[in-house]
Amino acid sequence: MATFIRRGKTWRAQVRLRGQSASATFDSKRQAQEWAQDIEYQIRQGTYGKPNAGTFGDLMKRFAESVSPSRAGARWEAVRLKKLLKDPISQIFLSELKTQHFAEFRDRRLTTVSSGAVNREINLLSAVCRYALREWHLLDHHPIQGLERPRNPRPRDRRINEQEIDRLCTALDWREMAPQTYRQEVAWAFLVALETAMRLGEILALTRDDLDIPGRYVTVQNSKNGDKRHIPLSRRAVELFQMVEDRSRGFLRVGRDMASAMFRRARIDVEIDDLRFHDTRHEALTRLARKLDVLDLARMVGHRDPRSLMIYYNATATEIASRLD
Incomplete structure (x- = not known):
């Protein structure tokens, strides 16, 4: 359970769950609540305090469960993320995740699907990384930034008579x-x-x-x-x-x-x-x-x-x- 105490102009959050505890101070109650929610999630997943325990696959599952339902194209995202969990990139620990891993992912996928499909998948994984970096603080950099993307195929020009x-x-x-x-x-x-x-x-x-x-x-x-x-x-x-x-x-x-x-x-x-x-x-x-x-x-x-x-x-x-x- 999380408790929140206001001290002057700051808020102190404290989490106690399954024998583990953590506390931190924030400028707003909302920040404190978001931090507490993130810590509780890590404790339930068994990844709190274990930097190598969380994989990119864990991150994709969390995104599919908590973020995708509120986004346009939720159904496509859920199906795509479930499929991508079978790719080797899902087994990479977050602490080891690098641009190189996504370059290898890109090259693997290009052998089976079109460049347009690969770019859509990279866009989705980029959104996962962005949330992990900015909202959940589980990454210290965005590993897809700077990745060379495959060239998209020419747009369809099919007319209907x-x-x-x-x-x-x-x-x-x-x-x-x-x-x-x-x-x-x-x-x-x-x-x-x-x-x-x-x-x-x-x-x-x-x-x-x-x-x-x-x-x-x-x-x-x-x-x-x-x-x-x-x-x-x-x-x-x-x-x-x-x-x-x-x-x-x-x-x-x-x-x-x-x-x-x-x-x-x-x-x-x-x-x-x-x-x-x-x-x-x-x-x-x-x-x-x-x-x-x-x-x-x-x-x-x-x-x-x-x-x-x-x-x-x-x-x-x-x-x-x-x-x-």
Whole structure:
């Protein structure tokens, strides 16, 4: 148990747990509480006072349990960290952790996954190290800083034509009415994504409270970067949302994994190559760029830096030339 005593302008924290004790003085009660929580965790894990007892794997587990649930992409982080616990880097003691270990990790992973995937994993491990350094004081340096990153692959530029849209909607049994089956719900989400550039997870999370038909917008409460944003709706998007606006809670029943699997199955059934649901974001953004200026477009799709829109904007030379007449 931890106790906190105020002495003038400082706070003294004392921890007594499982026969061990520790105390320290801080400028604020919050700092004292955070320190006490960290010491209690170390005692429970058996690492308190043993600098070599904690491994990077222990750190990843702690991050997955206490930090990831509050972050955007929590599900991806939990799955990825669980997988990375099988990598040799998880066995390195924190007191011995160096940039060299992450360079070896990078080289190992590059033999099995793409450079883009490796960079995403390094970003996640960097966040783990940052917490260990700044919040938990378990590292005395950031071992990933200065690590040479692999070059990311060129961004995808996959466009979706009208024939492919029709074929996919047919495969998913789409009707111009409120979706009744899971397959029709996937088709509805696909069409909404083409109009709004919303991600699949954002669409599936929408509820009736997020929709404002008179104002012609829908609200994404928690986007990838953690911000809330309002998505203006085209006339076609309004038609699609009017099909489901009488549903009291979520618009769709289908879950993310099932929706992704059904979309892949439909793509295979109609023999469309190299298409992902996320490619709707490329297609939608490229279409919207003809109607909106760059700042409005960045706000709509949730990009804080308008320059990052170039990753998704994939107008062909012919399309650009047609606007020069």
